[in-house]
Structures are given as C-alpha cells and as structure tokens.
Amino acid sequence: MGPISPALPQLPRRAIGIDVGGTGIKGGIVNLQKGSLTGKRFRIPTPRPATPQAVAGVIGEILDELLSREKAPAAEDLTVGVTVPGIVIDNVVLSAANIDESWLDCDTTQLLNNLPGHISTLNDADAAGLAEARYGAGANKPGTILTVTLGTGVGSALVHDGVLVPNSELGHLEFEGEKPAERKVSASARERLDMPWDEYGETLRRFLAHVERIQPVSKFIIGGGISKRSEDFLPFVSGLRAEVVPAQLTNNAGIVGAALYAAERATLKTPKVHET
Structure with a gap:
C-alpha cells in the first residue's frame, strides 16, 4: 500500500x-x-x-x-x-x-x-481515486496522483502522498471552447460524437495536457467503465510529462x-x- x-x-x-x-x-x-x-x-x-x-x-x-x-x-x-x-x-x-x-x-x-x-x-x-492511490494503480507511489474517471461525465480525484484533496472537479474546466470539458472528453461524449478510438485518445491527451498546465502530477490513472477498453485509446495518449495508466480496481x-x-x-x- x-x-x-x-x-x-x-x-x-x-x-x-x-x-x-x-x-x-x-x-x-x-x-x-x-x-x-x-x-x-x-x-x-x-x-x-x-x-x-x-x-x-x-x-x-x-x-x-x-x-x-x-x-x-x-x-x-x-x-x-x-x-x-x-x-x-x-x-x-x-x-x-x-x-x-x-x-x-x-x-x-x-x-x-x-x-x-x-x-x-x-x-x-x-x-475511486483514493482507492486507486492506496490499493490500485497508484499503490506504493509517492507524489501527486490524479485519477480521471470517464463515464457520463468526467470525475477527478487528486491524492498527494496518499492523502485525498477532495472535490477537484477538473471535468468542469473549460477545454477548447467547451464548458464543461466533460461534454467533449467523457465516455458518453465519445459515443454521442461517434469518435473513433484514436480520435478519442488524442482528445483525452489534449485534455490531460491542459490539466498538467494547471495541476502538475506524477501520474494519471484513467478510470471509469471505459478503462476496460484502455488498450483501444491509451496508446494515443502520449507525450505527457506524467505517466498515464489504466485503473486496476474497475467497478x-x-x-x-x-x-x-x-x-x-x-x-x-x-x-x-x-x-x-
């Protein structure tokens, strides 16, 4: 842990x-x-x-x-x-x-x-982010970890050295003229906009790069139900300073x-x- x-x-x-x-x-x-x-x-x-x-x-x-x-x-x-x-x-x-x-x-x-x-x-x-930081993809990792949950909306959980900083709500940021960002980045937005997986991965990459400018972290953990399909879109999320990994504890x-x-x-x- x-x-x-x-x-x-x-x-x-x-x-x-x-x-x-x-x-x-x-x-x-x-x-x-x-x-x-x-x-x-x-x-x-x-x-x-x-x-x-x-x-x-x-x-x-x-x-x-x-x-x-x-x-x-x-x-x-x-x-x-x-x-x-x-x-x-x-x-x-x-x-x-x-x-x-x-x-x-x-x-x-x-x-x-x-x-x-x-x-x-x-x-x-x-x-979800606290669980991932303590027991899942962030276990035994010091520093600042941000879990991003992709579903109907976009949730976020900021944990520093195992301690939760609650209510970050980064899915409600303005992003590329869209407010809130979850209208463009959520799993439901991918389905609504009929985005191919590579396009969705690139959209997520730009969003995480936007978040990094506001809140630098050492690791992004991608959660939500869509994380089961992480191999379809995470390969297109590259070039960030922080490591990006799928969640482990899922549902x-x-x-x-x-x-x-x-x-x-x-x-x-x-x-x-x-x-x-």
Whole structure:
C-alpha cells in the first residue's frame, strides 16, 4: 500500500462502502488491509426519480443485506462510506450537475441518521481515486496522483502522498471552447460524437495536457467503465510529462474508497486512550 494516513494502522479490519450511481447503487464489505471486497457486492437499481429520500431508502436496504452476512463488521466498529456524484463538504452536497437537483444542500448526516454505524459521504470520483492511490494503480507511489474517471461525465480525484484533496472537479474546466470539458472528453461524449478510438485518445491527451498546465502530477490513472477498453485509446495518449495508466480496481473502486474514507474519518475523530 502507498503512503498513508497515520490513522490506518488503527482502522478496523472491515468497513462498508456504498457507491451511488446513475443506474445502480452498489455496496460491499471491504477488507481494509487488502483493499478488496469480502464476499459479493450487492446492487439495487437507482430509483426514479433519484431524490435523497428515495436513495436513502435503497442505501438502507443494501446496508441491511450486508450486515446480515457472517463476515459483516461488528456493530461497535461499523463505519459506512457513501459516494455521491457531486461536491461534498462536511457531508453536505453542494452541487448537483449529474444528480437530481433536490440533492443540492442536502445534509447527508441528517438524511442517513436512522442508519447504524458512523457514516461519511464523499464525491464518487474522490472515492475511486483514493482507492486507486492506496490499493490500485497508484499503490506504493509517492507524489501527486490524479485519477480521471470517464463515464457520463468526467470525475477527478487528486491524492498527494496518499492523502485525498477532495472535490477537484477538473471535468468542469473549460477545454477548447467547451464548458464543461466533460461534454467533449467523457465516455458518453465519445459515443454521442461517434469518435473513433484514436480520435478519442488524442482528445483525452489534449485534455490531460491542459490539466498538467494547471495541476502538475506524477501520474494519471484513467478510470471509469471505459478503462476496460484502455488498450483501444491509451496508446494515443502520449507525450505527457506524467505517466498515464489504466485503473486496476474497475467497478469496485468507489466501494473500496468509500469504505476506507469512512473508516479513517471515524478513527481520526475517536480520541486515543492512553494506558497508565
């Protein structure tokens, strides 16, 4: 594992991560030492409309199922991380570009206060990037790593020496006259514009070069569902100062990162007991 917070040795063995997506909400029990799922993940389709109350109900169903499993975390150690596709500060959702507008200014602490455990909420790309930096393509690599998730939009997660700098939202930059950049760079944009893979790779290369001028990094990790096809477009992403590599944790990254984030947040807030 890469550079880590001093809290990590004190973490419980397992935590739960729940990843809220546009089509499905999925959760799993995460082994925090290995960064892998303990048992199968559990998925329920995202409700329509995906209001906070409707999504909270699904989160509760997923949590109930996971806690019924033999290897579920103990109640006294239970931490739960939940991702949201928006800016999240102190568990309050401050943007709703890719989710239902009713999430704007939603305090998820209040929304989920009837659920068990210590619950923390974070941006979905931040969760994936944290997982990749600690357990995946960025493991054991110091410096600044930027994970770029390519899907319906473009998410970004900035991690420096294993510590997350949240809510970078670089997919919302202006890029070649397009604002936000994700209208031109996302996986959905490739399909909408019917871009061949080589053209898409070149577009992504120019976008990453643009990002490098604003935020120099030592490594780009390319995630999102399209990363499964990385051999089709990453060969055309060349000539950058930073290394560019595909993500390793694929669809489990959000779950793993959410669980890790929540466990660390809970541990950092728990006073240490000094024996005498």
